[in-house]
Amino acid sequence: MATPTKSCRVLVVRKTKLRETDLIIAFLHEDGSLGQAVARGARKPGNTFASRLEYFCLADVLIAKGRGLPIVTEARCVNAHARLREDVLFNAASSPILDALAKCGQPDLPVPRLFDMACAALDELRSCQEDDAPAICAAFLVKLFAMLGFRPRVSTCVSCGAQVPLEHGAWRDFSFVEGGAVCVDCRSHVQTQRIEATTLLWVQTLLGQPFAHVRESHVPLQASFAVLHFAHQWFREHMGLNLKSLNFLLTSGLF
Ligand SMILES: [Zn+2]
Known part of the structure; x- marks a missing residue:
């Protein structure tokens, strides 16, 4: 009996070594769920999977069900996004996107529009100027929070719902644990830290702008x-996640 196979378009987000010559490829499906499959021989020099299933690759794959993990039987690269792997600056600014997808995505849990949003961000990063790359990454991350139901509340109090005015140059009370700004009346009973209103205004701006506009x-x-x-x-305080690639981008001094 033939092994059941399915054809799908995927975005490669993570690769893990498996045995001497194989890889486990983790990818985002078009429906926004996370999947993984074994690419046999992908660690052998010259293997066709090696170049078609690189990080950032958008690929059409044929996947066969195995006894354990599914197996990639064919792969065709649709968009390699080569610049995002080969250029140090762009790699640093783009890697948090893959890292976030790999950490936040769930198997069998579709997230509508997530795949399109990730592809749109990577396409802008492929063609933007160096200094615009961090803004596109930042915009992706705050949009991701919103898409996953963790949208930061920047202009209303998380405790009582009162308006929190944001003016450039001012400082506001903010609770990462509770998920947003805190008004002066509530700050005595919520653990907060001071944050520049300008930062919150930028969060609000990047949440609302398409990537092309950000660029x-x-x-x-x-x-x-x-x-x-x-x-x-x-990520750390509200979602309990640590993104190493984001930490690298923030501390590397590349920009
Ligand atoms: Zn309040």
């Missing part, structure tokens, strides 16, 4: 990094 508006690096720091803390 064209040339967000100042300082603002991009303020939002990346915000995202790093949000």
Whole structure:
């Protein structure tokens, strides 16, 4: 009896060594769920899977059900996103996107529009200027929070719902654990930290803008990094996740 196979388009987000010559490829499906499959021989030099199933590759694959993990039987690269692997700066600015997808995605749990959003962000990173890359990464991460149901509340109090005015230059009370800004009346009973209102305004802006708009508006690096720091803390304290690649981007001094 023939082994059942299925054809699907995937985005490669992680590779794990398996035995001497094989890899386990983790990928995002078009429905936004996470999957994984074994690519046999993918660690052998010159193996066709090696180049078609690289990090950041958008690929059409044929997957056969195995007794254990499914097996990739064919792969065709649709978009290699080569710049995001080969250029150190772009790699640093793009890797948190894959890292976040690998950590936040769930098997058999579709997230509508996640795949399209990831592809849109990577496409902008493929063609943008160096200094715009951190802004696109930051925009992806805050949009991801919203898409997964962890949207930060930046302009209303998480405790009572009152409006929290945001003016450039001001400082506001914020609770990463509770998930947003805290008004002056509530700050005595919520654990908060001070955060620049400008950072919250940038979070709000990047949440609402399409990636092409983010690229064209040339967000100042300082603002991009303020939002990346915000995202790093949000991952840790609100979602209990540590993204090593984001930590690297924040501490490497590449930008
Ligand atoms: Zn309040």
